[in-house]
Amino acid sequence: MTTPEVRTRAVRLGPRSLAALCLVSAVGVAGFGWPLFADPTSQVAAHAQDAPWLFAGLLVLLVAVVTATISESGLGPKAVAMLGVLAATGAALRPIGAGTAGIEPMFFLMVLSGRVLGPGFGFVLGSVTMFSSALLTGGVGPWLPFQMLAMGWFTMGAGLLPGPDRMRGRGELALLAAYGFCAAFAYGTVMNLAGWPFMGALASNVAFDPHADVTANLARFLAYCVATSLGWDLGRAVVTVVLTLTLGAPLLKALRRATRRAAFETPVTFAPR
Secondary structure (H helix, E strand, C coil): CCCCCCCCCCCCCCHHHHHHHHHHHHHHHHHHHHHHHCCCCCHHHHCCCCHHHHHHHHHHHHHHHHHHHHHHHHCCHHHHHHHHHHHHHHHHHCCHHHHHHHCCCHHHHHHHHHHHHHHHHHHHHHHHHHHHHHHHHCCCCCCHHHHHHHHHHHHHHHHCCCCCCCCCCHHHHHHHHHHHHHHHHHHHHHHHHHHHHHCHHHHCCCCCCCCCCHHHHHHHHHHHHHHHCHHHHHHHHHHHHHHHHHHHHHHHHHHHHHHHHHCCCCCCCCCCC
């Protein structure tokens, strides 16, 4: 008779961490979606070219706050070591394909890591990995805070999927593959929202129009997504699914074994000499 495997999370979301995460997510939703929410007569719409920069600066501070809060509430030395290894691995995987046709293997690693290590660790891992990969590839710009937040959501979502302690085998891989497929499109869509207001007159038929209503801008945005990123999002989704189904089982096993042996929630003590 086998003993059921006990799942250990590296970071538990306490009340303070949860509040900080909700705050940064709320501001993130406003930062990504303000073009669809703003009234055409509002002052926000009048500053369409400035608003993304303001949100980017604010998100830098808020992502730092939520990361520090989660870290303070439970990210011990062993969890920091695991975070560093996974973030470095994800950053090294990102340049493979350089995003060409959606060949981005980093996403499948984020899905599996978030699943094993939980939503709190997942958010920190996604944000840190995107920051590290941007430094590695030279992709630092006003879009980086939005990428960090979107990847944090992407990885955190995998940690919120049902059945983390009970579901194993093909069922779990199918669940993770389905999540990775949908989340890959969601990531591309929210990142499109971050850059869409900057287009101005470059593509008048699909660009954000601060004088148009929500319905018209939504139609423009959907057309923009289809015209510019659908192929990349589909490629990212397919690559994530294929890697999850082919490499997911051994990697999940390795991550769970490392998590179990590290015993993240056990405090580190030193015996007197």
